[in-house]
Amino acid sequence: MPELPEVEIVRRSLDEKIKQKKVKKVIVRNRNLRFKIPLNFGRFLKNKKIIKVQRFSKYLILCLSDSSYCLLHLGMSGTVHLIHSNKKNSITNTSFYNSPELPKKHNHIEIIFEGMKMVYNDPRRFGFFQLIKDYSSLKKRFNHLGPEPFQSKFNLRYVCSFFKKKEKNIKNFLIDQNFVSGIGNIYASEILFLGKINPNKKVNSLIEKDCKKIIFNSKKVLFNAISKGGSSIRDFKNISGTKGSFQKNFNVYQREGLKCKRFRCKGIIKKKIISNRSTFFCNTCQK
DNA sequence: AAGAGGCCCTGATAGC
DNA sequence: TGCTATCAGGGCCTCT
Numbered sequence: 001m002p003e004l005p006e007v008e009i010v011r012r013s014l015d016e017k018i019k020q021k022k023v024k025k026v027i028v029r030n031r032n033l034r035f036k037i038p039l040n041f042g043r044f045l046k047n048k049k050i051i052k053v054q055r056f057s058k059y060l061i062l063c064l065s066d067s068s069y070c071l072l073h074l075g076m077s078g079t080v081h082l083i084h085s086n087k088k089n090s091i092t093n094t095s096f097y098n099s100p101e102l103p104k105k106h107n108h109i110e111i112i113f114e115g116m117k118m119v120y121n122d123p124r125r126f127g128f129f130q131l132i133k134d135y136s137s138l139k140k141r142f143n144h145l146g147p148e149p150f151q152s153k154f155n156l157r158y159v160c161s162f163f164k165k166k167e168k169n170i171k172n173f174l175i176d177q178n179f180v181s182g183i184g185n186i187y188a189s190e191i192l193f194l195g196k197i198n199p200n201k202k203v204n205s206l207i208e209k210d211c212k213k214i215i216f217n218s219k220k221v222l223f224n225a226i227s228k229g230g231s232s233i234r235d236f237k238n239i240s241g242t243k244g245s246f247q248k249n250f251n252v253y254q255r256e257g258l259k260c261k262r263f264r265c266k267g268i269i270k271k272k273i274i275s276n277r278s279t280f281f282c283n284t285c286q287k
Numbered sequence: 288a289a290g291a292g293g294c295c296c297t298g299a300t301a302g303c
Numbered sequence: 304t305g306c307t308a309t310c311a312g313g314g315c316c317t318c319t
Contacts, residue, residue: 003312034295034314058313076313077297106297124296126313168290177314184312233312253312276292278310 002074004148004182005225005246007058010080013239014060014118015053017082021113022049030108034075034128037109044131045070045111057145057181061138068133071141075126079103081119082239145181149218154180159211163203170206170214171199171274183218186231186253189280191217193252198286199272199279224249252280260285 002010026042038044049065062070074080081102102119109120109129120127132138147153162179173179174188183191192199195213197206206214225231230244233254238244247253251261252269260267260282267284 006312032296073313075296076311122296123298124311124313126296166289172290175313186312231312275290277313 002058002076002078003184003187003222003225003231004055004058005187005222006230006244007055007060007074008226009230009238009244010074011053011055011060013082014080017116017239018050018113018118019052020049021116023047023111024114025112027110027112028108029110030106033108033122033125034073035130037129038131041109041129041131044068056142057148057177058184059142067135068131069138071128071130071132071138072120073128073130075122075124075128077124078120078122078127080239081121082116083119084116145177146179148182149180149215149222154215154218156208156211156215159215160208163206163211166203168203169200169274170197170203171279173203174214174218175277180218182222185277185279186233186250187218187221187225189252190221190250193281193286194221196285196287198283199274199281252282255280 023045024047026045028037028041031037045064048068051063051065054061054063058073060072060074062072064070072078072080083102103121103123106123106125107119107121108125111118111120120129130141132141147158163173166173168176171188171192174183174191175185189199191214194217195210197210197213225244225246228244228246228249229238229242231246231250232243233247255269256271258269260269262282262285265282265285267282269280270283272279272281
């Protein structure tokens with residue numbers, strides 16, 4: 001599910017629901033995620049308040065009351081569920097309602113608050129939690145990441161200078177988090193379609209106008225996706241169980257063999273594997 | 288240094 | 304029905 005827009009949707013509902021809540025208890029059911037959940041995980045979180053929930057790129061950041069942080073990355077298949085209990089003060093037992101949304105398998109972590117708990121589910125285990133002791137460690141943790149498309153640092157000078165002398169194709173760069181962070185495999189294809197740029201094009205052959213289009217459309221696609229509640233493919237739902245609808249706005253992603261949606265374009269959408277990831281584009285209007 | 292490729296996992300679906 | 308192969312929204316590591 002998760003590129004920047006989907007993570008932002010999760011962040012918003014999480015922030016609304018658990019802000020100012022105090023962690024009463026943590027249950028680690030399965031420590032095996034991308035990084036093994038450390039043994040002190042529960043102890044670290046217990047009795048701390050969630051001041052707010054922030055996000056950078058595809059990372060959720062739980063800001064804790066002692067100025068430490070708990071990072072959460074959803075990987076490919078991570079989902080967050082909030083389960084409300086009907087009875088207060090009975091958190092030691094299993095007195096929570098089991099939401100119909102909560103999967104039976106792969107519930108790794110439960111963070112229990114007054115009256116509700118947050119459950120992290122992740123079948124493929126590519127997601128992770130990380131405990132960060134202070135702000136400078138948090139900065140360091142994100143050091144390798146490029147700017148988000150929304151940041152002013154993601155500007156023409158930055159993009160052009162990054163592209164100089166680089167031999168990789170543009171699709172590859174859009175999903176390269178060192179270059180720009182938050183764009184994943186779906187939105188990369190969509191961004192290139194809007195700019196009429198062929199995903200195979202080498203970045204050192206892009207002209208300034210192309211770079212401008214990439215910057216503009218990166219913001220546009222992500223912004224639109226957020227405003228539609230993200231994309232729900234394979235039944236992604238947000239925390240409240242509502243689906244996003246941006247998948248209805250896909251121009252190319254998962255549209256192999258279908259007609260190009262661009263006005264007057266007679267092209268057919270092609271699918272090509274570029275650096276091991278499916279890439280969709282119109283080979284007529286994307287030059 | 289940059290780029291290609293492989294790997295970490297489970298589950299859904301397609302094809303036989 | 305049941306097998307196998309392929310693919311999936313990400314990130315990190317190694318090798319050249």
